[in-house]
Amino acid sequence: MHSNYLIIDAGDFLRRGGKSMAIDGEFILRGFSKIGYDAINIGENDLSLGYNYLIDLQRKFEIPFISANLYRRDKNEALFQPYTIKDLLGLRVAIFGVLRNDPTILRSCENDQELYIIDPVIASKKIVKDLSDRCDLIIALTNLGYENSMEFVKQVDGIDLLISSHNAFREKQAIKINETIIAQSKYQGQNIGDLLLYLDKNNDINNFEDLSRPLNETIIDDPKFNDLLSEYRQKIASENKNDNNRNTSAPPVTKSIGYYVGSKTCQACHAEQYLHWTKTKHATAFDSISSGNDIKDRECYPCHTTGFLTSNGFRNLQTTPDMIQVQCEECHGTRFTHVRIHTFTSEKTRSAKASLQQLDNQNDTINAATCTRCHTEERDRDFDYQTALKQVSH
Numbered sequence: 603m604h605s606n607y608l609i610i611d612a613g614d615f616l617r618r619g620g621k622s623m624a625i626d627g628e629f630i631l632r633g634f635s636k637i638g639y640d641a642i643n644i645g646e647n648d649l650s651l652g653y654n655y656l657i658d659l660q661r662k663f664e665i666p667f668i669s670a671n672l673y674r675r676d677k678n679e680a681l682f683q684p685y686t687i688k689d690l691l692g693l694r695v696a697i698f699g700v701l702r703n704d705p706t707i708l709r710s711c712e713n714d715q716e717l718y719i720i721d722p723v724i725a726s727k728k729i730v731k732d733l734s735d736r737c738d739l740i741i742a743l744t745n746l747g748y749e750n751s752m753e754f755v756k757q758v759d760g761i762d763l764l765i766s767s768h769n770a771f772r773e774k775q776a777i778k779i780n781e782t783i784i785a786q787s788k789y790q791g792q793n794i795g796d797l798l799l800y801l802d803k804n805n806d807i808n809n810f811e812d813l814s815r816p817l818n819e820t821i822i823d824d825p826k827f828n829d830l831l832s833e834y835r836q837k838i839a840s841e842n843k844n845d846n847n848r849n850t851s852a853p854p855v856t857k858s859i860g861y862y863v864g865s866k867t868c869q870a871c872h873a874e875q876y877l878h879w880t881k882t883k884h885a886t887a888f889d890s891i892s893s894g895n896d897i898k899d900r901e902c903y904p905c906h907t908t909g910f911l912t913s914n915g916f917r918n919l920q921t922t923p924d925m926i927q928v929q930c931e932e933c934h935g936t937r938f939t940h941v942r943i944h945t946f947t948s949e950k951t952r953s954a955k956a957s958l959q960q961l962d963n964q965n966d967t968i969n970a971a972t973c974t975r976c977h978t979e980e981r982d983r984d985f986d987y988q989t990a991l992k993q994v995s996h
């Protein structure tokens with residue numbers, strides 16, 4: 603039986619939101635896989651958690667990601683399939699997708715050096731040329747924003763339908779310019795973009811109707827999705843709880859007052875403790891993980907480096923080489939303020955010193971929770987605080 607509809611996402615199923623988006627993304631795609639999407643274009647927001655995240659999700663949920671201009675350097679080929687061909691009432695319909703070729707997009711992607719983006723117009727012209735003989739209809743998904751999509755369509759002939767995404771804060775009623783219908787739904791699934799196409803007997807589109815409507819209470823909830831939603835809420839609630847308790851991706855030191863200064867700075871005034879620390883495994887924790895592969899090691903950084911992804915904390919070996927290992931401040935809290943207090947000498951600064959002292963005093967005293975941020979059940983099941991404490995106190 604031929605299907606009489608296609609379900610498509612034009613790009614940006616993720617929001618930019620850092621690591622916390624990882625759970626959302628997973629649930630969104632679980633929902634998408636229940637719905638049964640035909641094609642999902644990779645948008646620039648979708649890259650913000652790195653491409654390995656997308657590849658994992660694709661494998662897990664068999665998601666049909668497409669992108670005609672996102673390339674991987676190692677193989678010099680498209681990261682996902684550039685297009686997909688679908689059957690619509692017996693017609694061969696090609697769907698391809700592109701995103702902007704602004705290099706800053708990849709900077710927010712954790713393994714950015716491994717990818718590159720080619721010009722969307724060049725990539726699209728090539729694809730349309732390849733596909734036009736083999737397909738009855740060509741659909742382009744352009745994660746370029748609406749204005750850029752209008753410019754794009756002037757430069758690429760042969761597209762029957764273009765669906766634009768990115769910063770789609772307003773929905774746009776579908777219009778036709780020359781041979782191409784241009785549509786845009788609203789961002790973050792606020793609308794159902796619903797476009798009805800009428801074909802003549804030559805299978806050319808001779809009319810269309812934009813039936814897009816807001817996804818509000820007039821659309822009845824599917825019980826399957828209510829289950830998914832409550833599972834999502836539970837997951838978020840338990841993640842929030844874990845943050846205060848045990849967490850596999852160690853959250854930053856409880857009270858982050860000021861910045862990390864690094865253990866070398868402490869050495870100047872606490873030589874004895876420094877020396878003791880160098881003899882503990884914390885001082886070589888980074889050596890246990892460094893495979894030299896930044897992408898692989900990233901998963902390990904929260905517990906094998908200091909202040910990962912916080913101000914002045916570890917980011918990568920190139921920019922913050924001094925912040926490797928589990929240093930003093932992972933247990934004693936950030937100590938920028940503390941160092942300032944103890945380097946002040948002048949009488950005039952006494953009042954400033956008093957208020958800074960108050961700040962420094964907020965550094966929590968060490969207790970079991972200091973350690974179980976990293977010594978989690980998963981990583982160190984037999985961790986016994988009292989026994990372990992003896993090995994690290996100085």
Ligand code: HEC
Pocket residue numbers: 863864865867868869870871872930931934937938940941944945965
């Ligand atoms: C310029 C000298 C100086 C530097 C640098 C310095 N400290 Fe201190 N620190 C002191 C002095 C003096 C004391 C003891 C007096 C006090 O607590 O007021 C102290 C006390 C402490 C204490 C025990 C009291 C408390 O506040 O918990 C800890 C822990 C500590 N320092 C950690 C660190 C760490 C970690 C670093 C490096 C990030 C560091 N210090 C850098 C001078 C320094």
Ligand code: HEC
Pocket residue numbers: 852883884886887888889890891904905906907928932933968969972973974975976977987990991992993994
């Ligand atoms: C930022 C993460 C982190 C924090 C916080 C942390 N640890 Fe660790 N700890 C590690 C890592 C990682 C290792 C393993 C280092 C290695 O062998 O490569 C380790 C190793 C140890 C070891 C050595 C275990 C062995 O097999 O010899 C002891 C003991 C220990 N930690 C105790 C503590 C205690 C006590 C605290 C709290 C006061 C604490 N740690 C806080 C990450 C952390």
Ligand code: HEC
Pocket residue numbers: 849850851852890891898899901902903904905906975976977978981982
């Ligand atoms: C949630 C925090 C956490 C993360 C994330 C983490 N580790 Fe660890 N790791 C620890 C702790 C805590 C220890 C010390 C455990 C112990 O003493 O048995 C440790 C110990 C180790 C050791 C020492 C040998 C051993 O098994 O006792 C190696 C090697 C190691 N980790 C590798 C890695 C690698 C590789 C990654 C990333 C894929 C990673 N760790 C991620 C917390 C973590």
Ligand code: HEC
Pocket residue numbers: 865868869872875876877879884928929930931932933934967968991994995996
């Ligand atoms: C794994 C956790 C851990 C790390 C890492 C660590 N310390 Fe400590 N430190 C302790 C514990 C536990 C004590 C015992 C007293 C307490 O509960 O504050 C202590 C005590 C201290 C004290 C106070 C000593 C006193 O006499 O009151 C200073 C100063 C200090 N550490 C400095 C450092 C410096 C400097 C480094 C890094 C070179 C460092 N610590 C790394 C856990 C740690």
